[in-house]
Amino acid sequence: MARITASVYTSHVPAIGAAMDLGKTQEPYWQKVFSGYDFSRQWIKANKPDVVFLVYNDHATAFSLDIIPTFAIGTAAEFAVADEGWGPRPVPKVEGAPELAAHIAHSVIQQDFDLTIVNRMDVDHGLTVPLSLMCGQPREWPFKVIPFAVNVVQYPVPSGMRCFRLGQAIRKAIESFDEDLNVQIWGTGGMSHQLQGPRAGLINKEWDNRFLDRLVEDPEGLAGVNHIEYVKEAGSEGIELVMWLIARGAMADVAGGPKPTVKHRFYHVPASNTAVGHLILENKQ
Amino acid sequence: MARITASVYTSHVPAIGAAMDLGKTQEPYWQKVFSGYDFSRQWIKANKPDVVFLVYNDHATAFSLDIIPTFAIGTAAEFAVADEGWGPRPVPKVEGAPELAAHIAHSVIQQDFDLTIVNRMDVDHGLTVPLSLMCGQPREWPFKVIPFAVNVVQYPVPSGMRCFRLGQAIRKAIESFDEDLNVQIWGTGGMSHQLQGPRAGLINKEWDNRFLDRLVEDPEGLAGVNHIEYVKEAGSEGIELVMWLIARGAMADVAGGPKPTVKHRFYHVPASNTAVGHLILENKQ
Amino acid sequence: MPLDKPYAGIPGTTIFDADQSRKGYWLNQFCMSLMKAENREKFKADERAYLDQWPMSEDQKQAVMARDLNRCISLGGNIYFLAKIGATDGKSFQQMAGSMTGMSEDAYREMMIGGGRPATWTGKEEKK
Amino acid sequence: MPLDKPYAGIPGTTIFDADQSRKGYWLNQFCMSLMKAENREKFKADERAYLDQWPMSEDQKQAVMARDLNRCISLGGNIYFLAKIGATDGKSFQQMAGSMTGMSEDAYREMMIGGGRPATWTGKEEKK
């Protein structure tokens, strides 16, 4: 039986990827960001998953305005690293997990989530920056990845509650796969940031930290927060945080199991325009 | 207020389009098919909608295996007629209704249906054959069309119940649009047919007619029929019939209003490989 | 994999699910390419050369060249995709569907006019 | 239209919804084209000529050439799309975001290091 052993949450700021790719990680500005991931890199070596179900949003990369899927699952064998306008990041291509991905798609559609299945998709910083943060700069990524892209670009984006319920459905799907796999689910994007208009640069430490608290203790309550609060309190791009609720919904306690263990928590301002938040939750074995 | 005045159900057999495009409608074989639409062409002239919300499936035309949306709504201003391998059908291009379509997308996503929004999409026989059947061969189509494509190509396709509930959500969406529009919703595809394998040519008149009965009288019960029964009883491509439940779910009685009036019902075997079914239901004014 | 496949037992019928889709990916994508007139011309001019541009299996290429649609389906093809081959050949859907049944074109057409194949068909009738 | 737009009242913020998307369709699709190196070269070689290949409004073209991102957004642009222009220019997201605030690049950077713009910001502070 496949099982979800842990969930990881992290911002996916493109400048973090650029700092790694350009060798700036030792600069004091960036050192403060990366220090929050020292533990995580040790932890993931010791707890290496077979597959990561990686929830992120495409930033107008694979999906233009021609087609905007609310939820898209990547079922291909591999995914190329996208050229977002400055050439592709110099990181390994992403190896998929086609059988597990197809199984999850099958199961989740039968649970009334109307997924779009994608077999060709370049992946952008939303997916590769979390990999870089957690794994450093390996020659190939140490596990397979199922990319799961959520529309947070054009409104309406899915509600927090829809995301949370989707996480529950994904959990059921993964746990009904009969291969013995260690699966992690990652929720990425956020925390507070606004990239547009005169209000650009908004950061809300109190709100972000309250979000982290509630994500651990009261995820279902947190899932009830509406879009307007995200935009008001966490900035227009802070809405990316709804994706964390997908990962959280897939944890054991939501299905009546024990509370997860908080293995790590980190918060720092800024990375470029953004507050960086990071959390690792383990399911009890 | 926009309102749904009627729903139309019809098969969308490509050979029917070809018969019209090649001037074969007076041949005895085809005359039997088209006779079932004489009433309908008069009816739609007398009851001309402003917009038709047209539920159909793409037949590996706009969507390859690269991307397979469960539900896709066309929000563009126009849609070109696809070349399905024999050149585009000689019929007018399809004019969209972008504002209403975007409104429906917005509302239906907020009702927890995970639509894919599409702004560029060629439309195939699944959409144009119903237009031809209902409108003949005009120089331009007499109303705007919102294409709504349902995945019935790769399993799992959405369940009958999911489709029925989606119809209810679409009704709410349309009725909350504040322009005074006469909207029809059409469900297309089916009836029994199988296009593949040694079992090709399957037709099940009894099952089809029972489907028509139940669609009128007991749509919610009918929505509970599972995929396996469609495939067994109505052939592998008979599964297209789940799309009729979207249109049916949008009728007034499902939301507590009066039963619709059956204005027309027609059933004939064959058109090419397929049983042709057709139904017009009017909401009471 | 533990997916429910209750449809696996229906005679003479292949359900196009994720497993079939993965198997037939390039076969079906090749079919999609025939939606462009210039590709149809290239394919008709030299089928083998055109097919060799696609990462399809040799079996898949042979099945396409033989127009063996049953074999194409068993190798992951889906009829809505395969129909593009028929369109390129100028065949109707009825000719294509009939070709999979082992019946002559006329016999298949007559069967359809007579009301089609009964839903009680089990695939064993022919062998009687 | 009667859509709920509760987000319309947030100062200095434009939500990219279907109405904005329709307005900015070609502007944003132009931005997507800059994901290909050869298009970036063409754009850099002659911005006007490259923009004239797109059915954008004259206002949209002017706003792009002026790198006036606020104006681009008011004309339907979305920041994730517009970022492709910045990438083509070799600008960071911080430089792009800062350019919309009326602050100098250094002042914006310092604001971020100091903890960012407070969520209580109303847009009226500057006018004091």
Ligand SMILES: [Fe+3]
């Ligand atoms: Fe992001």
Ligand SMILES: [Fe+3]
């Ligand atoms: Fe069809």
